[in-house]
Amino acid sequence: MLLTPRPSVRRRRLLRAAVLAAASAGLVAAALPAPGALGIGDPLFPHLGNPGYDVLAYDLDLTYPGRNTEPLKAVTGIEAVATEDLGHLNLDFTHGTVGAVRVNGEPAAYTTSGEDLVITPEDRIDAGDRLRITVTHTSDPSGPAEAGGWVRTSDGLAMANQADAAHRVFPSNDHPADKAYFTFRVTAPSDLTAVANGQPVDRTEQGGTTTWTYRTAHPMATELAQVSIGRSKVVHRTGPHDLPVRDVVPADDEKLLEPWLRKTPEQMAWMEAKVGRYPFENYGVLVADAETGFELETxxxxxxxxxxxxxARFPAWLVEAIMVHELAHQWFGDSVTPRRWSDLWLNEGHASWYEALYADEKAGQSLERRMKAAYAASDRWRSAGGPPAAPEPPSPGEKISLFRPVVYDGSALVLYALRQEIGKDAFEELERRWVVDHKDATAGTDDFVRLAGEIAGRDLTAFFRAWLYGKKTPAMPGHPDWRSAPVTAAKPG
Structure with a gap:
């Protein structure tokens, strides 16, 4: 995610991971308590995710009524495997009405607790059992855009589920630690176009409606799910290695946006030269006629x-750099997904790093000057939002407040310091190894620290402890003259 810059203000700045893997990281409770709201213990979002099972695949069937103010009819199918004995299981779900639940084809009792849907199947589930959970429900697009989930556009809907809003759209294990494959079936009036993550696999028309089916070829975190419904034009071209590139834009804006859209293949080639081959089956830009306040790496x-x-007030170099920011996330955050939300710095720090590096190489916007400015502000950012790898929780009712400057340029600054510390060659090897070693999986800060030490040939624990967890910004290697501005106490109101 990248907060949209405001022209009048200086710029400000988310193969499936098994629940068992999360358990090894201390995220999963040993056993399920009595029915109630659960969570896997993420420090920033303690009620997100659910222990006891691992989701393998989601099958979402959505029927759009033609108006973005009315709930969609929906059926969510979930294939999972139990990782422990279960008398009941929880799904994250809110902002919709449940009509029925089945487990392995049999009706199951259900209730709600907080933002959890608590399901009690007729038969107890044993560890190792395969599960097929089917929930018939509505998916409600009403509510403020900042709450996340569905975003109402001028001609339909799109999704913005980061960080914890996928369960406002469909029942799920809504934590990035549990990635899964997705199939989307979207039925809408035939004068509209529906697009989703992954590849198109079917399109059928019946009466005045069309059903569009898409399927991902790689596992995905729930917060990265995307469905767009509207009067859209799908523009096709090819990227590196003949990779399919499809952009989804308002139909009337195709010619207006084409000068930007055609930049994507070159941007992809630039990223591949830095970190290796693009990790997914296709890519594209979804342009939504809505004001969200951010861009998002679905x-x-x-x-x-x-x-x-x-x-026109956004300079061209900045627009292109922001496009690269979200593109970089396809490697850092999407293919390699954070194990817990405090690992967010690995997503946003890397995306901001490549955004800044692209602007440096392509538009002469000095990377060093940007990092020096970030260093000057770093102590203030740490004081306001915590250090990069231990951010403060988001403000109540303002989940987007997690996306503070310290996780953007404050975290890119850590990568700059690391490159200064271990050298450019070792740093570039680390970047390439990171996205290969953890492709389609989840990884955390400890994994990055360990790999960096392996490549550098020395223990970097103390370096990372200071840079990632310190209240004060350490001295910058190679730049002893850099200073961070002192933190001043807020004036009484």
Whole structure:
């Protein structure tokens, strides 16, 4: 995710991982308590995710009524495997009405607790059992855009589920630690176009409606799911290695946006030269006529506000750099997904790093000058939001407040310091190894620290402890003259 820059203000700045793997990281409770709201113990989102099972695949069937103010009819199918004996299981779900639940084809009792759907199947589930959970429900697009989930556009809907809003759209194990494969079936009036993550596999028309089916070829975190419904044009081209590139734009804006869209293949080639081959089956830009306040790296189909490309006050180099930011996330955050939300710095720090490096190489916007400015602000950012790998929880009712400057340029600054510390060659080897070793999986800060030490040939624990967890910004290697501005106490109101 990248917060959309405001022209008048200086720029400000988310193969499936098994629940068993999360358990080894201390995230999963040993056994399920009595029915109630659960969570896998993520420090920043303690009620997200659910222990006791691992989701393998989601099958989402959505029927759009033609108006983005009315709930969609939906059926969510979940294939999972139990990782422990279960008398009941929880799904994250809110902002919709449940009509029925089945487990392995049999009706199951259900209730709600907080933002959990608590399911009690007729037969107890044993560890190792395969599960097929089917929930018939509605999916409600009403509510403020900042709450996440469905985003109402001028002609339909799109999704923005980061960080904890996928369960406002469909029942799920809504934590990035449990990635899964997705199939989407979207039925809408035939004068509209529906697009989702992954590849198109079917399209059928019946009466005045069309059902569009898409399927991912790689596992995906729930927060990266994307469905767009509207009067859209799908523009096709090819990227490196003949990779399919499909952009989804308002139909009337195709010619207006084409100068930006055609930049994507070159941007992809630039990223591949830095970190290796693009990790997914296709890519594209989704331009939504809505004001969200951010751009979002939904897997294979990054979400952008229309105004980013149409407001002439945004300089061209900045627009392109932001496009690269979301593209970089396809490697850092989407293919390699954070094990817990405090690992967010690995997503946003890397995306901001490549955004800044692209602007440096392509537009002469000095990387060193940007990092020096970030260093000057770093102590203030740490004081306001915590250090990069131990951010403060988001403000109540303002989940987007997790996305503070310290996780953007404050975290890119850590990568700059690391490159200064271990050298450019070792740093570039680390980047390439990271996205290969953890492709389609989840990884955390400890994994990155361990790999960096292996490549550097020395223990970097103390270096990372200071840079990632310190209240004060350490001295910058190679730049002893850099200073961080002192933190001043807020004036009484």
């Amino acid at each position: 897997q294979t189909l990054s979400l952008f506000e229309r105004r980013l490309f149409t407001d």
